[in-house]
Amino acid sequence: MYYVKLSKSDYLPTRRNHPTASVKPLNLSRIQTYPLSSRHSKVNISDFSTSWRRGKSFKSFLDTLPDFLAVKSFRAVVRAIVRARERGRPVILGMGAHPTKVGLNPVLIDLIKRNIITAVAVNGAVIIHDFELAYLGHTSEEVDAEINSGRFGMAEDTGHILNSAITEGWEAGLGIGEAVGRYITTHPGKFPFRRMSVLATGEQLGVPITVHVAMGTDIIHMHPSANGAAIGGGSLIDFRKLVSLVSQMEGGVYINLGSAVMLPEVFLKTVTLSRNLGRSLKNITTVNMDFLPHYRPMTNVVRRPTQKGGQGYSLVGHHEIMVPLLAAAIIEQITP
Numbered sequence: 001m002y003y004v005k006l007s008k009s010d011y012l013p014t015r016r017n018h019p020t021a022s023v024k025p026l027n028l029s030r031i032q033t034y035p036l037s038s039r040h041s042k043v044n045i046s047d048f049s050t051s052w053r054r055g056k057s058f059k060s061f062l063d064t065l066p067d068f069l070a071v072k073s074f075r076a077v078v079r080a081i082v083r084a085r086e087r088g089r090p091v092i093l094g095m096g097a098h099p100t101k102v103g104l105n106p107v108l109i110d111l112i113k114r115n116i117i118t119a120v121a122v123n124g125a126v127i128i129h130d131f132e133l134a135y136l137g138h139t140s141e142e143v144d145a146e147i148n149s150g151r152f153g154m155a156e157d158t159g160h161i162l163n164s165a166i167t168e169g170w171e172a173g174l175g176i177g178e179a180v181g182r183y184i185t186t187h188p189g190k191f192p193f194r195r196m197s198v199l200a201t202g203e204q205l206g207v208p209i210t211v212h213v214a215m216g217t218d219i220i221h222m223h224p225s226a227n228g229a230a231i232g233g234g235s236l237i238d239f240r241k242l243v244s245l246v247s248q249m250e251g252g253v254y255i256n257l258g259s260a261v262m263l264p265e266v267f268l269k270t271v272t273l274s275r276n277l278g279r280s281l282k283n284i285t286t287v288n289m290d291f292l293p294h295y296r297p298m299t300n301v302v303r304r305p306t307q308k309g310g311q312g313y314s315l316v317g318h319h320e321i322m323v324p325l326l327a328a329a330i331i332e333q334i335t336p
Contacts, residue, residue: 043068059332073313078326080253080285080311081116082333089252090118092245094267094301096259097125100198101140102320105133107327109201116330119208119245120177120198121238123262124218127180127199127211131162134184134197152219159223161190163230170230175238177202177209208245210238212266239266246281247274253285256301258319260290264300271305282309289315289322 047067053060065071084091099108111117122130132139135157146152153159162180169179181203184191194200202209213235220226246254246267256263274281286305288297293314302312315322 058328062329062332070315074315074326074329076311077253077285077287077313077315078329078333080287081330084252084285085116085334087251090245090249091116091253091255092119092121092242092249093117093255093257094121094259094263095126095257096123096263097129098258099319099323100126100129100133102318104319104323105130105196105198107324108198109196111327111330112198112201112205112207114331114334116327116334117207119210119242120202121210121212121242121263121266122177122198123259124211124213124220127162127176128158128218128220130197130199131180131184132158134191134194134200135161137193137196153222155219156223159220160225162220163223163225163227166234167225167227167230170227170234173237174234175241176211176213176231176234177238179234180211181209208241210242210245211235212239212242212262214262239270242266243270243273246270247277247279249274249284250279250281251283253287254301254305255287255289256297257289257323259297260294261296264288264296268300268304275308280308281305284310286310286312287315288313289317289319289326291318292316 049066050064052064065074067075081091083089093108095108099105108117108120112120129139132155141152141155143152161183165180165183166176169176169182172179174182177199181197181199181201184194184197184200185203188194191197191200199209201207211234213231215221215228215231221231247270254267256267271281284306286301288301290297293316298314302314306312315326
């Protein structure tokens with residue numbers, strides 16, 4: 001065993017010899033303060049929630065919500081939609097398929113009938129679920145169970161009838177939305193549940209329904225009757241219709257509901273085309289509603305289109321809760 005003798009230089013300096021030993025605490029006796037009552041505060045009890053009382057109205061419930069963060073955005077969206085309706089300005093709904101799959105068609109149809117939603121833009125999946133609901137009253141297959149066998153997306157009725165409707169419409173110069181809506185309404189015997197169809201409602205009431213498709217993304221594209229010229233041509237007609245609608249959206253509202261890619265990309269192009277053709281769109285409201293704030297909706301719907309003017313909002317939550325809540329809040333505010 002070996003021992004090493006340490007010299008004084010091998011030890012750390014004592015506190016007395018440390019370089020900061022001479023630093024003394026700062027004297028705070030001369031700092032300036034002010035009365036709390038003179039300060040602006042971001043939180044005030046006047047904005048707090050109140051507890052619920054059994055038997056009160058829905059409007060009373062809305063009034064109990066605390067006026068902070070998401071509630072402020074929610075109320076601003078309601079005001080924007082109500083104001084647009086009162087002034088006869090468009091309220092355009094851009095929608096993915098999930099809202100239909102969680103049972104919201106009746107709510108959306110009611111908003112259309114009340115002239116709250118004035119136009120609807122959807123992706124290709126929406127027309128499939130909308131068609132199947134009108135046709136049989138049920139939709140949405142078990143993809144995990146069917147993909148291994150090759151049966152996924154192979155329902156004959158859906159592929160054959162929808163492709164036929166799209167092709168017939170294309171040959172008549174119609175976009176996909178009008179073509180499918182017209183097919184459902186003119187074949188009532190095939191569609192006993194057509195009252196649940198957003199596309200049929202649009203056709204019956206003259207409300208534009210446009211369909212925006214990426215080839216290969218929808219199950220009907222796998223069917224041998226799929227006509228690429230009709231699908232692409234019909235979707236292009238609908239795109240140009242949507243441009244026309246967005247170009248008139250000054251003072252109006254655009255809502256992106258559950259589309260993470262397709263509709264945000266389409267909407268951004270309609271905005272730039274509108275401005276290129278001389279429509280400034282300086283006073284518009286845009287809203288994204290989804291479970292998560294995805295990149296494209298937040299960028300292409302909420303932020304970029306409103307840089308020139310207007311306001312963008314994000315409402316995060318499950319569609320099956322948020323859409324009925326928003327619809328009810330709007331209905332409570334509009335003049336009967």
